[in-house]
Amino acid sequence: MxxxxxxxxxxxxxxxxxxxxxxxxxxxxxxxxxxxxxxxxxxxxxxxxxxxxxxxxxxxxxxxxxxxxxxxxxxxxxxxxxxxxxxxxxxxxxxxxxxxxxKIQNLMLKTNIPKLNQIDIGMVSVPVRKMNGDYVYFLQDDGHHVSVAVTDVVGKGVPAALCMSMVKYGLDTLEYANNNPSYVLEVLNRIIEKSVDDSMFVSLFYGRFDVENNIFTYGSAGHEPAFYYNAKESKFYDLESKGLLLGILPEVKYRQSEIHLNDGDFIIMLTDGVTEFRKLEELDSRQLIRDIVMKFKHLNAQQMCDELYKQILCYQNYQLEDDFTVVIMKK
Amino acid sequence: MKVNVQLREDGDMLRGKIEGEIDTFTAPILRDELETITIGKYSLIELDLSNVNYMDSTGIGVFVGFYKKVNREDGKLKLTQLSDRLTRLFEITGLNELMDIETLKKVELSDGNI
The missing domain is CATH 1.10.1240.30 (KaiA/RbsU domain)
Incomplete structure (x- = not known):
């Protein structure tokens, strides 16, 4: 001193x-x-x-x-x-x-977009924070079926990430891409209901494409409805499939529906980060998405996803409010 | 961004009014407030959501958690005065089939009265 x-x-x-x-x-x-x-x-x-x-x-x-x-x-x-x-x-x-x-989460949850001649698949998934609360998982068997799960885990950050690995391992265990969407949802619901606390749940859209017959079968557990574009009619339809969120009740039955895809048809699966505009309360976001996609429907599935992301980001003043995920399957 | 909960006893019922925005930041406040309710004391718990101008999925989580607790303790829960936006949220998630939910009734103005 x-x-x-x-x-x-x-x-x-x-x-x-x-x-x-x-x-x-x-x-x-x-x-x-x-x-x-x-x-x-x-x-x-x-x-x-x-x-x-x-x-x-x-x-x-x-x-x-x-x-x-x-x-x-x-x-x-x-x-x-x-x-x-x-x-x-x-x-x-x-x-x-x-x-x-x-890093572990990204490695663990890594999914590869299937490349097939019969169907064109694109995806964009961008987290708001470090850990993504959205999750997309693809399954594929030897050329007969391609399946996709689009998931949004409620609760953000670490608890959501833990819950997500549960979804992933559930899907991994089911293993085969030819499972019925209703069956997949029922099994996942049971797994999640047993394991998470009362205020945690998962919304999930599950779709399976039958490559030989061009049939898309889908089911939803509390998830934002997907869009289906019918090229012949140049018209959009909502793939509404009511079903309870996963993880709320132990035994829940889920419905499944199917549509036939023709050339030029496509399905847009998304999470509420795409449709939810907090600051623009009056905006009909689903109409906005349809309008944007109409402009870019001549592009391939990946380019369509990229364009949709760019445009929505612009509407949100370049600041996402929620994790953003969109998957497009185009025939 | 704030959420405010007012609870008041009405006979053997509990009436609550929730105001504000329910998101990741305010959901814990709402959860704590609902946590203070002694469910067994009331024949019905009715929560008025007419002044909830925004709710995200974390908010849904709070209501699901509370709904489950009320059920376990043999109580009854009703959510009332939901805006179209909130109603849609409960419909998409399939919760409207499970929970007792009432949509906000709009007052129709006929042209003659204006």
Whole structure:
């Protein structure tokens, strides 16, 4: 402490003789060094008090008491600063852990878009935060069926990610792309209902495309309806399929329906991040999506997804409010 | 962005009025408020949502959680005065088949009266 004291006295006395920018700057630099050495604010004031006494001689009693008072109250200030620093360190540790978890999630949930001659598939899925609450999973058997699950897990962040891996392993266990959508939904519902807490659930749209017969069979568990575009009529239909969210009741039956896809027809599956415009309450977002897609229906499925994303992002002022996921299957 | 819950006893019923926006940030506040209700005390818990101008899926989560709790404790829950937007949310999720939900009745103005 003695050494610091002497240095400080020198800097202060230089400043008192000449209140120049330069002398002030030396003082500021010195304080920075003290911070690095973990000198607390009350110690700094004590150093200052002693320096003033050295330079000026004994201080009037009331000035001395005022300094003592300041030293005492600054103890708490110092403690808070320390607390803050340690929180910052903890936060940094958490951030690193989150990064690792995100990497694991991305690796684990990675799905490949099937490439087939008979059907063109495109997808865009963009998370708002680090961890995506939406999830798309494709299944494919040897050329007969392609299936897709579009999922939105309620609750965000880490709990959602854990729930999502449950969906993934459920789908993995079912294994075959030729399963009926209603069966897939029933099994997943049972798995999720058993394992998550009361306020957590999953919405899921499941579609299966029969490659040889061009039949798309679908079912929904509380999910935003998909769009079906009929090229011959140049008309959109909503693929409404009422079904309860997954994870709410133990035994739920799900319906499935089917449509025949002809050349130029396509299906758009999406999550509510695409249809929900919080700031534009009056907007009919489903009509907006139909209008956008109409303009780009000559493109391939991936380009259509990309264009839809670009346009919606623009409507949302380049700031997504929710995870955004769209999958297009085009015949 | 705020949510406000007012609860008042009405005979053996509990009437609640929820106001504001229910999203990721306000949902925990709503959940805590609903948590304070002693479900067994009332024959019916009725929550008026006419002044909920926004709700996302986290909000749905809160109501589902509360609905399950009410059911476990043999109570009854009714959600009333839902806007079209909220009604749609309950329809898409299939919850309207499960829960007792009443849509906001619009007052029709006939031209003659204006």
């Amino acid at each position: 003695g050494y610091l004291q002497v240095q400080y006295e020198k800097i202060l006395s230089d400043y008192l003789k000449n209140q120049s920018e330069e002398n002030l700057y030396i003082g500021q630099n010195y304080i920075r060094q003290l911070i690095q050495k973990n000198i607390t604010p009350e110690e700094v004031i004590n150093i200052h008090k002693q320096a003033v006494e050295q330079l000026h001689g004994t201080l009037p009693k009331y000035v001395e008491h005022a300094y003592d008072f300041l030293i005492e109250v600054m103890v708490h200030y110092g403690l808070k600063v320390k607390e803050h620093q340690s929180l910052l360190m903890k936060q940094e540790e958490l951030r690193i852990e989150m990064d690792i978890a995100t």
